[in-house]
Amino acid sequence: MVTVPLMSPEIEPIGVMQIINKRSAQFDDYDVKLIETIAAQIAVAIKTAHLQQQARLAAIMRFIGNISHDVKNMITPASIGAQTLEKIATSCYRDFDKCLTEHLSQDEAEGRE
Incomplete structure (x- = not known):
């Protein structure tokens, strides 16, 4: 079994790659170097994919x-318009109430109901 680190180009570990067994014989130095080379390429691909995702x-x-x-x-303009309409309506109702109160008071003073 061979385990090699997956190192980013910034030399930060991002994982490991593990090769469990070889069909014949043991892993030799050539195998390890080949696996390390492949691991380096995989690490670059992972880092590139991560950067693309970001x-x-x-x-x-x-x-x-x-x-x-x-x-x-x-x-925003609709909200401001609604606030303006609310102020106008409030003012109109206040003026209407004042006029109605004055009119009713005048009618009462004149003896009309």
Whole structure:
């Protein structure tokens, strides 16, 4: 059995590769060197795949951020409009209530109901 580390290009361990047995004889130095070479290539492939995955995730996050920004830009004017309408409606109801109260008071003063 031969076990070799999978080392990233930055010399960080990312795993191990283990070869259990050889069909004939024992593993010799040539076998070990070959396995180490293959392990180095596998480590580079794993690191590259990881970097590609990170780049895709970053692109997705930027896309989501842009969509979020666009949606917020669309909602903000509607929200401000709704707040303005609420203020106008409140003012109208207050004015209507004041006019109605004055009118009723005037009717009562004149003896009408």
